[in-house]
Amino acid sequence: MNVRSQISMVFHLDKCIGCHTCSIACKNIWTDRRGTEYMWWNNVETKPGTGYPAKWEDQEKFKGGWEKQNGKIRLKSTGKGRIVTNIFHNPHMPSMDDYYEPWTYDYQHLFNAPEGPDQPTAKPISMVTGDYIDIESGPNWDDDLGGSPVYGKNDPNLEGLTEEQKLQLFSIEQLVFFYFPRICNHCMNPACVASCPSGALYKRGEDGIVLVDQKRCRAWRSCIAACPYKKVFFNWFTGKSEKCILCYPRLETGQAPACFHSCVGRIRYLGVVLYDADRLEAVANLPKEQLIDGQRDLILDPTDEHVLEGARKNGIPDSVVKAAQESPVYQFVKVWKLALPPHIEFRTLPMLFYVPPMAPVMANRKNGALNSVSDNLFHDIDDARVPMRFLANLFGAGQEGKVAYALRKQKAVRWYRRAVTVGDVDLETAERMLREADCTIKEAMAIYELTSLCTFEQRFVIPPMYREKALEALRDPHEVKQSAGFGFLSGPRRGM
Amino acid sequence: MHNDHGVVVTRAVVSARIPPGVCIQYHSPERTFSVPKSPLRNDRRAGGHNSLTRTRLKPNFLAGGYGQFTFHFNYWGPIGCNRDTHILVRKLPVLKW
Amino acid sequence: MAFLFSYLDMVLFAALPYLVLFTFLLVSIQRYRLQTFSFSSLSSQLLENRRHFWALVPFHYGILVVFAGHLMAFLIPRSILFWNSHPLRLYVLEVTGLAFGILTLVGLLGMVARRLGNSKLRVVTSRADAVLYVLLLLQVVSGVAVAVFQPWGSSWFATSLAPYLWSLFRFQPDLTYITGLPILIKLHILNAFIVVGLFPFTRLVHILVVPNPYLWRKPQVVRWYGPAPRDIA
Ligand code: SF4
Ligand code: SF4
Numbered sequence: 001m002n003v004r005s006q007i008s009m010v011f012h013l014d015k016c017i018g019c020h021t022c023s024i025a026c027k028n029i030w031t032d033r034r035g036t037e038y039m040w041w042n043n044v045e046t047k048p049g050t051g052y053p054a055k056w057e058d059q060e061k062f063k064g065g066w067e068k069q070n071g072k073i074r075l076k077s078t079g080k081g082r083i084v085t086n087i088f089h090n091p092h093m094p095s096m097d098d099y100y101e102p103w104t105y106d107y108q109h110l111f112n113a114p115e116g117p118d119q120p121t122a123k124p125i126s127m128v129t130g131d132y133i134d135i136e137s138g139p140n141w142d143d144d145l146g147g148s149p150v151y152g153k154n155d156p157n158l159e160g161l162t163e164e165q166k167l168q169l170f171s172i173e174q175l176v177f178f179y180f181p182r183i184c185n186h187c188m189n190p191a192c193v194a195s196c197p198s199g200a201l202y203k204r205g206e207d208g209i210v211l212v213d214q215k216r217c218r219a220w221r222s223c224i225a226a227c228p229y230k231k232v233f234f235n236w237f238t239g240k241s242e243k244c245i246l247c248y249p250r251l252e253t254g255q256a257p258a259c260f261h262s263c264v265g266r267i268r269y270l271g272v273v274l275y276d277a278d279r280l281e282a283v284a285n286l287p288k289e290q291l292i293d294g295q296r297d298l299i300l301d302p303t304d305e306h307v308l309e310g311a312r313k314n315g316i317p318d319s320v321v322k323a324a325q326e327s328p329v330y331q332f333v334k335v336w337k338l339a340l341p342p343h344i345e346f347r348t349l350p351m352l353f354y355v356p357p358m359a360p361v362m363a364n365r366k367n368g369a370l371n372s373v374s375d376n377l378f379h380d381i382d383d384a385r386v387p388m389r390f391l392a393n394l395f396g397a398g399q400e401g402k403v404a405y406a407l408r409k410q411k412a413v414r415w416y417r418r419a420v421t422v423g424d425v426d427l428e429t430a431e432r433m434l435r436e437a438d439c440t441i442k443e444a445m446a447i448y449e450l451t452s453l454c455t456f457e458q459r460f461v462i463p464p465m466y467r468e469k470a471l472e473a474l475r476d477p478h479e480v481k482q483s484a485g486f487g488f489l490s491g492p493r494r495g496m
Numbered sequence: 497m498h499n500d501h502g503v504v505v506t507r508a509v510v511s512a513r514i515p516p517g518v519c520i521q522y523h524s525p526e527r528t529f530s531v532p533k534s535p536l537r538n539d540r541r542a543g544g545h546n547s548l549t550r551t552r553l554k555p556n557f558l559a560g561g562y563g564q565f566t567f568h569f570n571y572w573g574p575i576g577c578n579r580d581t582h583i584l585v586r587k588l589p590v591l592k593w
Numbered sequence: 594m595a596f597l598f599s600y601l602d603m604v605l606f607a608a609l610p611y612l613v614l615f616t617f618l619l620v621s622i623q624r625y626r627l628q629t630f631s632f633s634s635l636s637s638q639l640l641e642n643r644r645h646f647w648a649l650v651p652f653h654y655g656i657l658v659v660f661a662g663h664l665m666a667f668l669i670p671r672s673i674l675f676w677n678s679h680p681l682r683l684y685v686l687e688v689t690g691l692a693f694g695i696l697t698l699v700g701l702l703g704m705v706a707r708r709l710g711n712s713k714l715r716v717v718t719s720r721a722d723a724v725l726y727v728l729l730l731l732q733v734v735s736g737v738a739v740a741v742f743q744p745w746g747s748s749w750f751a752t753s754l755a756p757y758l759w760s761l762f763r764f765q766p767d768l769t770y771i772t773g774l775p776i777l778i779k780l781h782i783l784n785a786f787i788v789v790g791l792f793p794f795t796r797l798v799h800i801l802v803v804p805n806p807y808l809w810r811k812p813q814v815v816r817w818y819g820p821a822p823r824d825i826a
Contacts, residue, residue: 080808087804088653095642096713105529118541122529123593128640129712134591135530141509148512170512194812197804205817215629218802219636236640236717239633467818495719496624496631496794 002278003300003310005320005463006188006208006351007246007270009260010332010339011181012451013357014410015267018179020044020140022259022268026183029258030245033492035237037102037127040139041244042259044181047394048155048169049142051180053098056230057156057343063092064228065191065346066284073285073347077225078195087197092225096236100137102127128236145177152177157393165387176385178357180394181267183259184231184244185342185350186210188275188298189284192243195226200241207272207465208351209246214492217241228346238492252467256460266454271327271461272320273334273351274300274307284347288397291344298349299334302327323463328450329353336439336447338406340395356395356403358410359385381407405438412437413444413451497521499583503534503542519585533592599772605783606757607766613790620793621801634799640713648707652700658693659736662747667758670751677748686747687740694737701726701733725795728788735781743775754782 026042045051059065063077077092105122113120126133142151148170158166168174186203190210193201200216201223203209212223212232219239223232232243247257255261260268275298283294300307302324311321324330332339332353339353358381381404382388388400396402412433419430434444450458497504497519506521507530514520527541534542625632638645666673677683705726708714740746753770760767771779792798 083804083807088649089646090638091646093638093642096639097642107529110528118533119527121527121531121541121593124530126713129716131712132593144511145513146509146511149510152512172512172515175512189813193814196814197807198802199804199806199810199814202814202816205815215632218632218799218804219634220804221636221638224639234636234639236637238630239635240630492630494717495633495635495721495796496628 001276001300001306001310003274003307003314003316004208004277005206005272005274005311005316005324007186007251007463008208008273008327008329008333008351008353009183009186010269010329010353010355012267012269012332012339012355013178013180014355015265015451016044016179016181016357017265018044018046018144019264021262021264022181023140025258025262026244029247031242033237035235035494036233036242038096038099038139039233039235039242041231041233041242042181042183043139044179045140046142046144046146046151046177047180048148048152048158048177048390049145050151050154050156051142051182052100052139053094053230054137054151055098055154055156056094056228059228059346061092062094062225062228062230064226064230065348066189067347068285071285073281075191075195075226076228078222083197083220083222086222087220090221090225093221093234094224094230096128100139100141101133101135103133103135106132145175148175157390159393160398161387161389165389168385168387169390174385176359178359178386180354181259182229182231182342183352184210184227184246185229185348185352186244186246188280188295188349188351189347191226191228191346191348192223192232195222196220197222201232204248207248207251207463209248209251210243211245211248212241212243214238214240214242228343228348229350237494239494240492251462252465254462254464256456256462260460266459269328269332269450269454269459271329272324272463273327273330274302274311274316274321274324276300276310280349284349288345289399291347291349291397292340292399292402295341295344295349296334296337299330301334302330317464317466320463323461326461328454328459328461331446331450336409336443338409338447340402340406342395343397345397354395355410356391356406357386358407381411408437409439409447412439413447416441416444417448497583497585498534498536498542503536505532505534505542505588532588535589535592536586539592599768602768602772605779605786606768606771609783609786609790610761610766613786616790617792621798624793624798625801632798632802633796635717635796637714637717640717641707641711644703644707644711648700648703650700651696652704655693655695655697655700656733659690659697662690662693663750666747666750667755670755673747673751677745677751683745683748687744690747691737691740694733694740698733698737701729705730721795724791725797728784728791732781732784732788735777735784739778739781743778 022042023040023044027040031037031039031041040052043052051057055061056064059076065076066073067076077090078086103124103126106125107122110120110122123132124135125131141147145152152170153166158169161169169176186208187210188208190201190203193203193210195201196217197220198216198218200213200218202211202213204211217240219234219241221234221241223241223243224230224234226232232241234240235242247255247259250257250261256268256270260270279298283291283298286294300310302308302311302321308321329339332355339355341350341353344350384391384407388403391403391407392398392400412430415425415433416430419425419427431441434441439447497506504521508519531541533539536542638649673686677686708718708722708726743749753774757767757770760770771782774782788797
């Protein structure tokens with residue numbers, strides 16, 4: 001066993017209200033520079049929808065992630081042999097048209113316009129060229145099913161749905177959507193890292209954050225095609241790749257990442273998990289149906305004696321282990337099995353997990369009257385308005401069972417709490433539901449608490465990261481200061 | 497959108513949420529940006545402030561000294577199509593700034 | 594007049610090479626030390642993806658083969674001469690060289706057209722890029738012209754240019770090989786020196802950081818702040 005620690009995340013989709021506060025928080029801190037205007041390290045998508053960049057999930061097109069070949073996994077887009085041909089022109093890289101051309105408005109014109117018969121208006125101008133442009137798409141133009149014939153109907157997750165189910169997704173009074181906020185998953189088996197010819201991308205050993213070394217990146221662009229989530233972006237101005245850094249400067253000072261901190265729906269959880277790095281490769285190579293369980297299995301129980309010993313052997317500080325024991329992520333993912341990885345079939349083993357959203361059909365219109373359809377305890381879960389198949393394509397590697405399990409448990413917890421607090425459903429039924437959903441009363445209470453009553457400290461269990469100590473151990477910081485100051489001194493700029 | 501009160505040019509989104517034949521307008525779009533000229537107004541600008549429903553001022557609207565009717569960029573009143581009996585919706589034939 | 598020319602030859606073919614080599618080494622090393630961030634191929638594929646393929650791919654394949662040819666004639670002139678002793682083989686070599694030269698030219702023209710024809714790309718084209726394009730065009734056009742008008746270059750390169758270049762590296766520049774050369778070839782050589790001299794100031798530096806370690810490193814890269822607890826992927 002080779003115990004490693006990793007900062008991992010859970011997004012509770014049932015709580016996301018699609019407000020984009022997270023995206024704005026991120027943009028204001030990190031991507032408001034030249035060359036990064038089009039990047040949204042955090043973006044919020046409406047599902048069904050094609051997302052940002054358009055159709056990122058379609059790996060026939062973008063060739064992101066890993067695939068199995070001759071019993072081993074290899075990158076879909078590149079590799080040691082293929083890099084030679086891909087380096088001049090990357091055939092799978094999205095272009096700016098797949099994202100959108102960033103724009104602003106020519107506000108100055110409102111003040112400078114010559115006198116005329118008409119009131120001036122600020123025309124849209126491109127943030128790349130500064131020329132007037134006709135805006136044709138934006139990063140979230142599929143919001144709330146806006147433009148659904150263009151976006152929603154082209155969602156790659158609709159694969160395998162019956163015509164009837166598709167109709168249900170898009171017909172008036174039936175249609176349904178949910179929000180899907182995304183950041184880099186800081187994967188256990190990152191395709192971006194494995195693809196970089198320069199070795200500029202790396203995973204930090206202590207906390208698993210995946211970063212791009214800006215000094216080593218030479219714009220070979222492999223990572224952009226290789227990441228199946230399209231979460232590495234190319235800064236067209238500096239000629240370097242950039243990606244979500246999980247606000248590591250904030251984490252290192254004990255603060256939650258900006259998108260987590262600002263989340264209005266409080267859907268975000270963050271904590272440490274311990275995992276076994278020795279079995280990583282084997283797990284990434286499992287058959288598709290076993291990937292979810294395999295990844296759960298990689299995540300180690302932070303109270304187990306062997307694990308603790310392994311952690312000590314690998315120099316993981318006790319405080320980090322303690323944080324792992326209190327980690328909300330561990331509860332959601334491993335103990336309750338409520339949170340599922342997005343598209344684990346891409347085999348990067350993402351470390352951001354999603355609690356699938358509930359959109360149950362509570363009643364049907366029959367003969368002009370609404371009838372409750374909830375006699376069967378889980379009937380409405382199986383007949384959910386979002387077809388189970390759709391959620392399974394997104395979060396279950398195609399297996400409906402995994403999603404159904406998570407939804408059943410969520411529903412049982414709600415019924416139970418309803419029985420306790422309102423009392424209009426009978427407690428016996430509620431308890432039977434809990435049993436059938438593989439949940440104890442104690443667990444139900446814990447889920448309830450961490451879902452609805454959670455405080456800031458419960459949602460974000462940030463371990464001390466000891467970066468300062470690591471620096472001191474290597475060098476006296478004052479010596480560094482005198483010779484070079486602190487940090488990266490030459491500012492990012494283009495070329496020489 | 498237009499009727500005999502005026503013309504509003506704004507961006508439209510086609511969505512499965514809205515049944516065919518129905519349009520919804522949420523807010524009065526800011527007239528100060530991204531509003532093209534309308535041929536229906538002899539190629540003059542037609543935007544949010546050009547309400548399809550007239551906003552009639554009463555003296556007490558001006559009370560309080562807020563900027564609502566003095567600062568031009570602000571708009572105070574109903575959206576472009578409130579309380580109108582009919583509105584015609586057309587696709588803008590040519591984009592003219 | 595003749596005196597003047599030989600003087601000019603001295604400056605251009607005996608002094609300039611050292612000057613450009615010195616600049617090349619000094620600036621490359623200093624730029625790598627002080628401006629590591631600036632080492633990038635500055636790819637513009639994100640901004641324009643379609644023509645990128647038709648321009649960049651032929652150019653790179655062309656220039657690599659042509660450069661390899663020059664390098665071979667410089668390093669193993671005797672083997673080249675031996676190969677060329679048979680007319681058919683000489684012919685094959687010449688035609689291949691010319692074909693790849695034309696490929697390079699086509700790609701380069703495509704690159705220039707692409708840059709000029711796209712407003713987004715104009716934003717990311719610096720003055721250094723413009724100078725570089727002019728120099729490269731000059732170099733490739735003169736190269737192709739040499740191949741057409743001064744044929745059998747694979748042989749005369751080996752007999753006269755290789756010894757000249759070697760004499761440069763021995764710090765005893767021997768201009769006897771150079772003085773008699775046609776003006777076209779002289780232009781090609783001279784422009785090559787200029788490209789080498791300006792190399793470290795342009796985006797060409799990406800050639801210096803071509804990622805060979807990728808071929809033997811492990812797929813995953815993990816960086817630890819302290820020493821890694823174990824040797825792990
Ligand atoms: S989500 Fe993409 S960018 Fe992030 S670690 Fe995984 S492969 Fe890399
Ligand atoms: S801030 Fe939170 S609730 Fe709002 S869109 Fe982002 S994830 Fe959803």
